[in-house]
Amino acid sequence: MKIRRIVLLAMFTALMAVMSLIQIPVYPIVFTLQTFMVILIALIFKPLDTFLIVFTYLVIGLIGIPVFSSGGGFQAFVSPTGGFLIGLLVSSLLISIFKSKTKVMLYDLIVIIIFGFVVLYMIGLPVLMMTIGMKFTDALIAFIPYYLWDFLKIIVAYAVYRALPEDLLKKIETSN
Known part of the structure; x- marks a missing residue:
């Protein structure tokens, strides 16, 4: 693995941590920009690099470094947000695998909604x-503000991705 690629992956892992620490505190799960960053990473990187970035982020949090909205350590994975943390890994990988190669907007948005929203919530x-003893219908209703927040993050992440210069994306792609 080239040093340039290692630095790039480490930089985006750090960005994941920073985005999860930008928070609007609400119960039961705070609003963060974590999902925004996961979607952007999945759109920019190949599946293996996407997996490595998100997996590294999760391992850093697992060993106790407070990179999650709830802090760090094993307890974050058995807290109310634990399923969403695991869901980030699955969602990002699936988005990266199934995204279009030529930035087809409708197709990409459908992929992001299915994997970055539906699958993420199915796991989280x-x-x-x-963990908090909530019924399914109550959870669906309680999460309405989160759905709106996540759709906004999907739109903004895709807009940022579309605005990135093609030559920059090619440099990232060829950093292997």
Whole structure:
């Protein structure tokens, strides 16, 4: 692995941490820019690099460095946000695998909504419901503000991705 690639992956791992620490505190899960960054990473990078960035971020948090909105350590994975943390890894990988190669907007937005929203909530909500004793219908209703926030992050992440110069994306792609 080239040093340039290692630095690039480390930089985006650090950006993941920073974006998760930008928070609007609400119960039961704070609003962060973590999902925004995950979507952007998945759009910019190849699947392996996307996996390495998000996995490294999760491992850094798992060992106790407070990079998650809830801090760090194993307890973050068994807290109400634990399922969402695991969901970030799955969602980012699936977005990176299934995104269009030529920035087809409608296709990409459908991929992001399915994998960055539906799959993320399918993994995150059951853990949240188990940890705080919430019923499924109550969780669906309680999360309406989060859905709106996540759709906004999807739109902004895709707009940022579309605005990135093609030559920059090519440099990132060829950093292997």
